[in-house]
Amino acid sequence: MRNFKIRVEYDGTGFHGWQKQPGLRTVQGLMEDAVATIFGRHVPVHGAGRTDAGVHAIGQVCNFVVETSYSPVQVGRALSGVLPEDIQIRRVDEVDLEFHARFDACRRRYVYYLRTEPTAIGRRFAHVVTYPLDVERMRAAAQSLVGEKDFTSFTPTRSSDVPTVCDVRSVDIKQKDDVISIEILADHFLHHMVRVIVGTLIEVGRGRVSPEHMETILCRKDRAAAGPTVPPNGLFLVDVCYGD
DSSP states (O other): EEEEEEEEOOOGGOOOSOOTTTTSSHHHHHHHHHHHHHHHHHOOOSSSSOOOOOOOOEEEEEEEEEEEOHHHHHHHHHHHHHHTTTEEEEEEEOOTTTTTTTOOOOEEEEEEEEEESSSSGGGGGEOOSSSSOOOHHHHHHHHGEEEEEGGGGGGGGOOOTOOSEEEEEEEEEEEEETTTEEEEESSOOOOTHHHHHHHHHHHHHHTSTTTTTTHHHHHHOOOSSSSOOOOOOEEEEEEOOOOO
């Protein structure tokens, strides 16, 4: 038995998210179909993050355990040969049998892209806003999110197996021309958490919410206290970090 760790890139536009769902096109579902085609039997594929419908990934990580004599290079080539074009295999490594892509991950990095000018092509991969944003105000508000905080206000749902206290290591906001990127690194994320954070930061950038009010939103532990949920098309899972 051998355990393969896969780094995957995908365009989330045509998917109902990562997690397998009956009758729906999902990344996990197609990955498991590909593995079954290659090895002749169903093998569970475990992902590091359950990206939502429409969310993209540059550095999603998954793993599966299978009995085979294939090398990592051969596994990567075989998967690439049967997967659709909107899923690309970026790297394959053999790891210890105990490795699990989700439970062994210590940090995850997401980036959300905003654009302040209309775009025909870029709209698939960024949320286009039609008003100016004060990036300095957004940066000031973002500092309140760094550290071990309860992010209940930034998720519409709660799960008993996912703690609402997240350790956010950094929030980095950059602007180049008409593109604003918001990069968040944390140990784990709640459902819609990044998209609600970005929606709230937009309200700050528009002048509707003061940067200092972010602390109050966190303390309220109430979804109604935060801003709107922005669309999924601007969100990318960029990286998943492990012990190395």
